[in-house]
Amino acid sequence: MRHMLRIGRAAGRSAEGGRARSLALLAATAVVAVTLCSLAATAATWEGREQRGNARVPAFAEQGDRPAALWSRYWDGYQGRQFTVVVIAPLTEDAPLPPGVARWPGPGEVFLSPALADGPANEDFPRRYGTRVGTISAEGLASPGERLAYVRPTTAMLGTARMEKIVGYGGPGPAFGDLRVVGPRSSMLAVIGVLLGLPALGLAAAAARMGAAGRDRRDALLRTLGAGRTARACMDIGAAVRPVCAGAAVAALLTVPFLLTDIELPWIDYTLYAPDLRRAGGTLAVAVAASALGMLGLILLLRPAAVRQGTSTKPRAAGSGLLRLLALGSCPAFLVLALTSKSFGAQRSAAAYLFAVVGVWATLPWVIGWTASRLSGRASRSPHRSGDPARLIAARTTAARPGTVVRLVAAMVIAIGVVGQTQIITSLLFARSGDEEQLKSVQGRTMALVQTSATRLTDAFTGALPAGAHAVAVSAGDIRPDGSSGSRILQGPCDSLRALRLPCPAAGQEAHVPYGDLDQRLRVSGYQSFGPTPAIVRTGPVVAVNRSEGLQAVVFTDSDKPMDIPAVKRAAHLHLSVKALAEPVAEDGAKSFAVGYHSRWIPFLGTIGTVVLLTAMALASLSEFLRFSQTLAPLTVLTGRSRIFHTTAFWCLGAPLLGAGAVGAVAHVILVQPVTGGEGGATLSWNLVTAVLLSTALLAAAATVAGGATAARRARMWRPRAD
Amino acid sequence: MTEALLPLDIHALRYEVGGRRLFEGLGLAVRAGESVAVMGPSGSGKSTLLSVVLGLVRPDAGTVSVAGRNVARLRGRHLTEHRRKHIGMIFQFGELLPELTPVENVALPALLDGADRDRAYADGRKLLDELGVPAAGTATGDLSGGERQRVAVARALIGSPSLLLADEPTGALDAESRDHVAGTLFAVPASRRCGLLVVTHDPLVANRADRVMHLEQGALAGAR
Numbered sequence: 001m002r003h004m005l006r007i008g009r010a011a012g013r014s015a016e017g018g019r020a021r022s023l024a025l026l027a028a029t030a031v032v033a034v035t036l037c038s039l040a041a042t043a044a045t046w047e048g049r050e051q052r053g054n055a056r057v058p059a060f061a062e063q064g065d066r067p068a069a070l071w072s073r074y075w076d077g078y079q080g081r082q083f084t085v086v087v088i089a090p091l092t093e094d095a096p097l098p099p100g101v102a103r104w105p106g107p108g109e110v111f112l113s114p115a116l117a118d119g120p121a122n123e124d125f126p127r128r129y130g131t132r133v134g135t136i137s138a139e140g141l142a143s144p145g146e147r148l149a150y151v152r153p154t155t156a157m158l159g160t161a162r163m164e165k166i167v168g169y170g171g172p173g174p175a176f177g178d179l180r181v182v183g184p185r186s187s188m189l190a191v192i193g194v195l196l197g198l199p200a201l202g203l204a205a206a207a208a209r210m211g212a213a214g215r216d217r218r219d220a221l222l223r224t225l226g227a228g229r230t231a232r233a234c235m236d237i238g239a240a241v242r243p244v245c246a247g248a249a250v251a252a253l254l255t256v257p258f259l260l261t262d263i264e265l266p267w268i269d270y271t272l273y274a275p276d277l278r279r280a281g282g283t284l285a286v287a288v289a290a291s292a293l294g295m296l297g298l299i300l301l302l303r304p305a306a307v308r309q310g311t312s313t314k315p316r317a318a319g320s321g322l323l324r325l326l327a328l329g330s331c332p333a334f335l336v337l338a339l340t341s342k343s344f345g346a347q348r349s350a351a352a353y354l355f356a357v358v359g360v361w362a363t364l365p366w367v368i369g370w371t372a373s374r375l376s377g378r379a380s381r382s383p384h385r386s387g388d389p390a391r392l393i394a395a396r397t398t399a400a401r402p403g404t405v406v407r408l409v410a411a412m413v414i415a416i417g418v419v420g421q422t423q424i425i426t427s428l429l430f431a432r433s434g435d436e437e438q439l440k441s442v443q444g445r446t447m448a449l450v451q452t453s454a455t456r457l458t459d460a461f462t463g464a465l466p467a468g469a470h471a472v473a474v475s476a477g478d479i480r481p482d483g484s485s486g487s488r489i490l491q492g493p494c495d496s497l498r499a500l501r502l503p504c505p506a507a508g509q510e511a512h513v514p515y516g517d518l519d520q521r522l523r524v525s526g527y528q529s530f531g532p533t534p535a536i537v538r539t540g541p542v543v544a545v546n547r548s549e550g551l552q553a554v555v556f557t558d559s560d561k562p563m564d565i566p567a568v569k570r571a572a573h574l575h576l577s578v579k580a581l582a583e584p585v586a587e588d589g590a591k592s593f594a595v596g597y598h599s600r601w602i603p604f605l606g607t608i609g610t611v612v613l614l615t616a617m618a619l620a621s622l623s624e625f626l627r628f629s630q631t632l633a634p635l636t637v638l639t640g641r642s643r644i645f646h647t648t649a650f651w652c653l654g655a656p657l658l659g660a661g662a663v664g665a666v667a668h669v670i671l672v673q674p675v676t677g678g679e680g681g682a683t684l685s686w687n688l689v690t691a692v693l694l695s696t697a698l699l700a701a702a703a704t705v706a707g708g709a710t711a712a713r714r715a716r717m718w719r720p721r722a723d
Numbered sequence: 724m725t726e727a728l729l730p731l732d733i734h735a736l737r738y739e740v741g742g743r744r745l746f747e748g749l750g751l752a753v754r755a756g757e758s759v760a761v762m763g764p765s766g767s768g769k770s771t772l773l774s775v776v777l778g779l780v781r782p783d784a785g786t787v788s789v790a791g792r793n794v795a796r797l798r799g800r801h802l803t804e805h806r807r808k809h810i811g812m813i814f815q816f817g818e819l820l821p822e823l824t825p826v827e828n829v830a831l832p833a834l835l836d837g838a839d840r841d842r843a844y845a846d847g848r849k850l851l852d853e854l855g856v857p858a859a860g861t862a863t864g865d866l867s868g869g870e871r872q873r874v875a876v877a878r879a880l881i882g883s884p885s886l887l888l889a890d891e892p893t894g895a896l897d898a899e900s901r902d903h904v905a906g907t908l909f910a911v912p913a914s915r916r917c918g919l920l921v922v923t924h925d926p927l928v929a930n931r932a933d934r935v936m937h938l939e940q941g942a943l944a945g946a947r
Contacts, residue, residue, distance in 0.1 A: 389834040396822035400862070634818045635878075637779065638810065640803025641835040719774050 020626070022243040024207035024619045025295065028200075029247025030254070031612050033291035035200045037255050038192050040287045041272065044280030046185035048273060049142040049178070056099045056140060059171035060164055067165035068095040070158075073176055074579040076149075076569065078123065080587045083116075083147035084177045085129060087578050089158060096168045100140015101150055108154040109133040113140075115147045124566040129573050130154070138273060142178040144262045145271035153578045160577035161453060188601070195418070195605040196612070202411070203616035208240075208299045210623045233300050240299050248292040255284055268600045327366035334359030335670070342674050357671055361417035368413065368663055369406030372656065373399055390644050393632070394651030408653070409660035411617030412699075415610045416664030416692055422606035424672050428682040444586025447521040447556035448568050449474075452580040455551055456543040464571035465555060466564040470496035473553045474526060475545040477536050488530040489545055490522075491538040492553075499558065502537050511537040525554060525585045555582070614699065622707055625652055629711035633718040642715055646708030654704035661696025665689050728791035730755055730809075730886040730918030731776065736785035738768075738775065745771055746782065747941035753886065753918035758909050760921045760929035763938035769922040772938065773888050776920070777810065778802045790885040807836060811879030811917075813908070815891040819874055821864025825856055828863050829877045836882070843881070850877040854907055869900025873907055880911065887911060889921040893928050905931050 061067040070089045075082040090104050097104065101111050108130045116125040117135050126132035129151040138144050153160070219232055257263060259278050264271040277284065338356035341349045376398035398405055450471075457471055465471070471492060478486030490497070494504040500519045503511040513535045515523065522535075529552075544551040557563040565584045572580035629645060636642050669689060675682045729752055736749040745768040753759050763769050774780040775787055778794040787795045790809040797805055819828045829847035834840060851858040854873045856866070863874060872892060879887055892908060893901040909931040912919045921932060929935045936943040 389831055392827060392834075393820060393823065396820070396827075396862075400822040400864075631818060631820055634812070634814055635832060636835075638777070638812055639807050639832050639835045640800075644835060719770070719779055 020619070020623060021207070021210045024210050024623075025240055025243035026247040026250065027615065027619075028204040028207035029244045029291055029295045030250040031200045032204050032295060033248055033251030033288045034254060035192070035196045036287035036291050037251065037284050038196060039189060040280050040283040041258070041277055042188050042192060043185065044276050044283070045143070045272060046188070048276035048279070050175075052099065052139065053142050053175040053177065055170050056177075057169065057171045057173045057175055058164070058166040059168045060173065061167045065165075065167050066092070068092050068167050069165075070163040071166045072161060072163040072579065074581065076128075076581075077583060077587045078119070078147060081147075083149075085149045085151055086176075087151050087153060087161065087163060089152050089163070091165070098140060098150055098169060100136040100138065102134055102137070105130075105133055105150065105152040107152055107158075109152055111136050111150040113146055113148040115145050116149055119147075122566065124570060125149075128566060128570045138262075138275070143271055144273050145264060145269065146178045148177055151573075151578070157574070157578050161579040191601060191605060195422075195602070195609040199609040199613040199616070203612050203619075204295060204298055205302060206616040206619055208295070208302045210619060236299055237296055240296060244292050244295045247295070248288050251291065252285075252288050255288070259284075265604070268604050324366060324370065327363040328370055331360060331363035331367050334363060338671055339674060353674060357417075357421065360667065360671060361414055364663070364667060365406050365410035365413050365660075368409045368660060372405045372409075372659070390647030391651055393644075393648050394655075397652060398656075405656050408617060408621045408656050409663075411613050412657055412660040412696070413664045413667075415613050415617075416661065416668060416696075418606050418610055418613075419603075419692065420664075420668035420672070420688070422603045423685050423688050424675060424682045426600070426603055427685070428675065442560070442562050443521065444524075445562045445565055445584050446558065446560075447525060447554055448563070448565055448582050448584045449525045450553050450555055450568070450572050450576070450580060450582045451550065452572065452576040453550040454544075454576050454580075456541065457551070457553065458575055460575040461571050464567070464575055466557070466567045468557050468561065469555055469563060469568070470499045470557070471542045471553050471555045472496050472500065473542045473544065473551060475549075475552060476530065485530055485533060487533045487536050488526055489536045489538065491540045491545070492542050494539055496542075497537060497539065499556070502535075504539050505537060507539060509538075513537055521556065521585050522554065618699075618703060618706075621653055621703065622710070625649060625707045626711060626714065629707075630714065632711075633715035636712075636715050637718050642712040645711040645715065646704065649707035649711065650704045653707045654700040657696060657700040657703060661693055661700070664696075665692050668692075728885075729753065729788065730790060731920060732786075732788040733776075734786045734788075736775065736782050736787065738771070738780070738782045740771075744941050746775075746785075749785070749942050751920075751936065751943050753920055755885070755916050755918055756912050757934070758912045758919040758921065758932040760923055760932035760935045761938055761943065762923060762926070762929050762935060765924075767938045768941070769938055770890060773812075773890055773920075773922055776886075776888060777812070778806060807832075807882065809885040811882065811884035811887045813872070813875050813879045813887070813889040813892045815894045819863045819871060819878070821862060823863055824859045824861065825851055825863050825866065825870075825874045825877075826858040828874055829881055832878060833881050846881055847877065850880055853877075867900065868896050869903050872896060872900070872904045876904070876908055876911070880915065883915065883917075885917055887917055887919045889919065889923075891923055892921065893923070893925060901925070901928065 058071045069091055070087075072087045073084050074087070076085050077083070086098070088098065089107075095104065105111055110126075110130040110132045111134045112125060112132050113136045117132065119125045129149055130153070136148060136150065141148060219236075258272055259274055259281060262271050262274050334356045338353055338360060341353040341356055343349070344352050376395040462471070473489075473491045475489045475491075476485035476487075477489040480486060490500075490502065497504050500522065502513060502519075505511045515532045515534050518535055523532075542551070542553050555563070555568050563584075565582070569582040572582040629648070632644070632648070636644060669684065672682065672684050676684050731751065731753040733749060733751045736746045737744075738746040749772075751759070761769055761772065771780060775782055776789065776794070778787075778797060782795050785795065786793045789805065792805055794802060794805065820831075823831070826844055826847040829850060830840070830843040833843035833846065848858045851874070854877050856870050856873050856877065863871060866874065872895075875892075879889075889908060893904050896904060905928045908919070908921070911917065912933075919932075921928070923929050934945060936945055
């Protein structure tokens with residue numbers, strides 16, 4: 001057996017395209033291993049998050065317990081994403097410390113997570129809640145990148161908010177912090193499985209079958225010579241075992257840094273916690289080993305397909321007849337279903353649309369392949385007339401082997417489908433999670449809604465506001481029996497009312513302003529509470545109208561001068577009440593931008609998956625092109641015309657890719673029509689369409705250059721070898 | 724083609740590879756209208772001799788004149804241009820593109836050389852007619868082995884070369900096809916006034932040549 005393995009290894013080295021196949025197997029094993037490791041790391045990360053999250057949940061004091069501390073929490077926002085601020089104060093000398101906090105902060109002192117402590121200077125996190133005296137260590141955080149603060153209020157401010165009595169931590173209550181806003185583990189595993197797993201499988205299959213023709217001939221020969229299944233399997237494994245092991249080693253090396261230190265994933269703003277991954281070290285090692293074994297298994301599994309193929313040189317159709325007919329017939333049906341899915345009702349239409357879109361992307365490559373082979377039959381007559389040898393060869397090859405074109409364009413079309421759909425899903429989630437333009441608008445940062453349990457603005461608060469800031473109290477008016485309000489009451493000093501272009505009625509009098517005449521910022525910030533209701537304007541101090549509900553007020557500057565929002569937040573936290581909320585209009589609380597940020601995982605993983613898929617495609621088509629170009633080598637050596645390799649590479653590789661890119665982009669634009677436009681609808685990104693077309697052109701150029709140059713180089717090396 | 728210039732004239736050829744001396748003072752002349760077969764055991768350097776004549780392998784010493792020019796001295800563009808004009812080559816396995824029709828395969832070198840396509844196809848058709856192979860209507864891959872090899876002969880002749888080289892041209896054929904192809908091949912020098920150098924293991928094929936040489940210990944010895 002060892003002998004067969006050694007023969008296989010030697011055969012693998014000397015086989016046609018042996019080096020390219022080795023590289024492909026190495027890359028494929030590494031990608032499969034990294035995908036399996038990502039799944040294991042995700043499971044371990046979620047488990048760690050849950051453990052640490054549960055460990056910091058307060059255990060509330062029951063009747064008869066001796067409370068150790070007062071505890072409460074509220075939320076603050078950073079760029080539209082909410083994070084938890086825990087308010088805490090010890091009642092006893094031996095009060096237990098929250099996880100990750102080294103000592104009890106003194107009154108007015110704060111512990112911040114590293115993400116807040118090292119946050120942008122203009123956000124002023126270290127002074128926003130008091131005086132920062134320490135950093136929450138990783139054991140107290142769900143993930144190293146979590147934003148969290150433990151605040152001990154000053155003695156004066158302690159009574160400004162309701163707080164719970166607790167005896168310790170690790171209670172059964174609901175989790176807080178990042179845990180509340182991160183989706184379930186199963187969704188993440190499913191997303192990784194689809195966006196990384198499927199392309200990795202495609203790459204593995206392409207690498208396993210690369211240069212298969214030579215191996216299949218060898219296999220058939222060995223079978224004739226009486227070699228058994230085991231012996232032939234040993235040879236195949238022998239040829240692949242080195243690159244596969246090297247791929248597994250590369251994946252292991254890539255994984256090691258994640259075990260040693262916390263690493264922030266680019267763009268999606270998430271930091272992986274090394275101890276979580278170290279705990280799953282055994283599983284990660286198994287994942288790497290499994291990928292190597294799985295790769296070898298796949299090579300053996302895909303081997304028999306070659307034996308069935310036979311040695312016929314007759315032109316082949318793109319796939320088996322029935323499958324092709326099914327694909328050709330169902331593609332337009334899927335397209336019609338996708339375009340008409342809106343009429344099925346909300347629940348059914350989403351499912352029908354998704355089903356139809358997947359159907360179109362899966363069957364479109366067959367249609368392109370079929371069209372290409374039909375066209376190339378005709379096209380080969382035209383270069384025959386024109387005398388262009390490259391077009392003649394490409395057209396004849398395509399007509400004889402349409403499967404090559406199908407495989408080439410399939411990966412391209414599916415890649416465009418994945419990228420396009422991830423953009424649409426992301427834009428849908430962002431549309432439902434908040435208005436990105438609003439988040440980034442200057443006007444949205446000139447007004448903040450302040451909510452506090454205090455009934456009036458304190459002088460200390462007003463004094464701490466940025467220069468030029470005004471405040472106007474907002475409350476509900478005309479309360480209806482169902483609890484909704486028929487109007488909103490705006491009350492403030494005359495100059496503040498005028499700053500909002502509101503009338504300034506005499507004391508004891510009211511002015512009515514229709515909804516449409518209100519400052520746009522007032523309309524946005526109050527929409528969630530009051531809807532499109534008119535305003536009753538009163539001149540007076542900024543105080544709560546209904547004292548039991550506390551005070552709501554808008555703090556604002558002129559609409560063209562951005563306000564120092566962190567200063568307003570600081571003033572509210574330090575001088576109004578411990579749990580005062582201050583939310584800029586730009587981050588209007590009706591919408592959570594967190595969903596939008598979390599949806600970034602989809603394009604992040606989708607992009608990686610697409611790159612893997614395109615690599616698989618490039619390897620597969622390059623290997624086919626090289627095999628065919630080998631036939632042309634002797635002729636070009638004699639004629640000295642190696643330019644034909646470049647032109648043939650263009651017609652065989654570049655042109656189909658360009659065509660697939662254009663058809664894919666058009667299909668994407670047509671397919672997104674049912675879900676774009678309207679309130680909460682997705683937005684078609686023309687930038688993305690342009691980027692797809694540009695990338696396709698670049699890829700086509702790269703494939704042409706790589707194919708042409710490699711074939712020409714191999715042709716130059718050609719020598720008569722019959723001796 | 725000029726009568727005065729020999730299609731092939733090799734003098735004092737010396738070539739060493741991997742410490743092994745393949746050619747030592749080898750000489751050979753092939754006249755227009757003449758066919759020469761070179762035989763020899765495997766590894767004696769028969770195919771390397773063809774590579775030297777093609778200019779793909781550079782000898783350590785000696786001259787290799789093809790149609791009056793020493794290809795051992797020619798470089799780059801001049802070499803490929805001279806090769807294109809004066810040498811035709813037939814390979815053991817034909818090395819044809821199976822998807823193309825026979826006439827397209829034959830016309831391909833001329834098309835690559837930028838020749839007028841009507842002329843290229845007309846010449847291709849004429850050559851295939853002479854050799855008795857259907858010119859179109861079927862893919863080359865669907866032809867029999869003998870027919871494919873005759874297409875390869877036609878392709879080598881499309882540029883009217885001074886020198887025709889053949890590397891085991893019948894090695895992959897059965898006896899009947901071998902006789903047919905060999906008959907076609909050895910009739911070429913007389914009809915087209917070019918030189919033919921055939922490398923073969925097969926004595927039945929070699930014996931059809933005007934002269935048979937044996938490559939032994941780095942030199943050619945005339946068998947007849």
